[in-house]
Amino acid sequence: MSDASEPAAAGRDRLRNALSRYRVPIGILLLVVLLRPVIAHDALLGSSYIASAMLIWMLFAAAFNLLYGYSGLLSFGHAIFLGTGIYGVAIGIRHFDLPYFVAAPIGVIVAGLIAYGIARLIVGYGEIYFAMLTLAFAEAIHFVVNADPFGLTGGADGLRSDTTPAWIESFRGRSVVQLGGGEFELYYFVALVFVIAMLALWQIVRSPFGRTLVAIRDNEELARAMGISTARYQTWAFTLSGVFSAVAGTLLVIRNSGASLENFGMMTGAEVILMSIFGGISYFFGPIAGAFSWFFAREYLTNLEMVAIPLVGTVDVGPILGYWRFFFGFLFVVVIVLSPQRGLWGFVRSIADRIRDRLAEVISE
């Protein structure tokens, strides 16, 4: 290597290091910038209507994965925390006339307190009991919300009206935020909160706290023998996971213009598990990929009506694809069989690695 090329090579290395070190923040920014135009392309969904819902569920899945992927604890009850964020805002605005920016933090704090309380009770009895107890709590809280205590939650009807802050204007399915004299699509508000929350989650998983969680996940007995208070770490992992799930809830309530009982339902808790596993719980971006595929598959398959098959002609597939969950379930099985733990994201990464290696070979020749 000649002298002249050395600074250039060093510069390239520095750039490569920076790209590798900050690939998660870069990925998050690229995601929020590209998501809308990409899915709105005619070849894909042709509309960006579901983009903000996608971001919110991506955040929910990433928050869930702080517990499942990074701490190794499975919760069937994460709907509790999403629901508390949603109902916190809806109840605060409708019954107490609170501004959104007061109601939302209250919802998040209440979710954190509930998560901490539940975790203190159920951590330390083993993984399967933990999972079953989260299920029991989810059912209990669903029951309470359904019972409409003090007329707060609206029971089975949920809270549908007077739950949207005044600075959000909705017309023809589009929501526009009017804040500080400016006017912009709700998507950008969601994207801002999403980016901040995702960066916070990223910081948590790479912090000393997050590294310890991973160690506990790998070998709990060893962790305890080496002086780690595993129960306290797991309690706080559950709490933080609940807090970020609630942040997703405070966004979902304005996206959906209200709270519905199904936010607390079993299906919500199950969907976030399926999304995360499908995407790949071993990766930070795994659950995000899972949430994206889930929404994309649902929209794409339910919108598809006619398919042109050579020699057969066009076939009306609308009625069949109404059962999109069935097809997604099939896809789920395929991904899990091909790449368990690593999921879709692991699959994508291994393909990307193979292409990169091949390219490197071609270039070196």
Place this chain on the structure above:
Amino acid sequence: MTDSATTDPSTTDPDASTADRESIDPAEAALGARGLTKRFGELTAVGGVDLAVPEGELRAIIGPNGAGKTTFFNVLTNALEPTAGSVYLHGEEITETPQHARPHDGLVRSFQSNQLFTEQTVHENVRIVAQTAEQGAFSLDLLGRGRDVATERAREVLELTELEDLADETAKNLSHGDQRRLGIAMALATDPSVLLLDEPTSGLGAAETETTADLIEDIQSELGLTLLLIEHDMNIVLSRSDRITVLHRGEVLTTGTPAEIRDDDEVQEAYLGERDEEGSP
């Protein structure tokens, strides 16, 4: 074994008790146990064990398979709660101290099987333990960067255990011998004063066994540790330990210097007799 390990400790002859064979009181030892007992239902795995290891001693624990050696380690570290008895560390009773708090008091153990954070690198395995030693049993440190905390300490320990060349390997890819060594390195990263090693040479070849024994001796002299060592290799036990405690069916058969143990008829009978039963020549 028909009468197995179910013997009630209270029925043993007091003259045969080995508590008086210990040179000091358990409550004043670097590591002490008094009447330490662990029962699993009817089975007494550890029955009223007295032990007093003075500061800086290398004490070997020997005994035939099923003598209760590993269970004894488990109750000393509170991985298993003792049914009865007391544990002392540097003159303080720690019987009630939870398992995760003991390494912070200076008592740590290695495992007989290779217990590692298998998906992490060798350096991360040691670093996470050093971080815990530095930050305590729990720390909600969300702002730091895990990789930067305790890095230096981890490097020192890897150097001491001659694992520095393997620092970036994933733990599960190490050879059996290196995994054993990593287990010792992790225990050292807690900065212990009393180290319990559970068969550190099991599964190793003759050369590796000697290297590991040398390493243990070096560590002890360099760090001034008190060491309790479960070991099957009698050459190592007889040549390296200061004193030996023989466990048999959950109880202490005798305690003495290597020379005393070698010439003890009871040990010959219990320990070597057992080996004959197992089919050894």
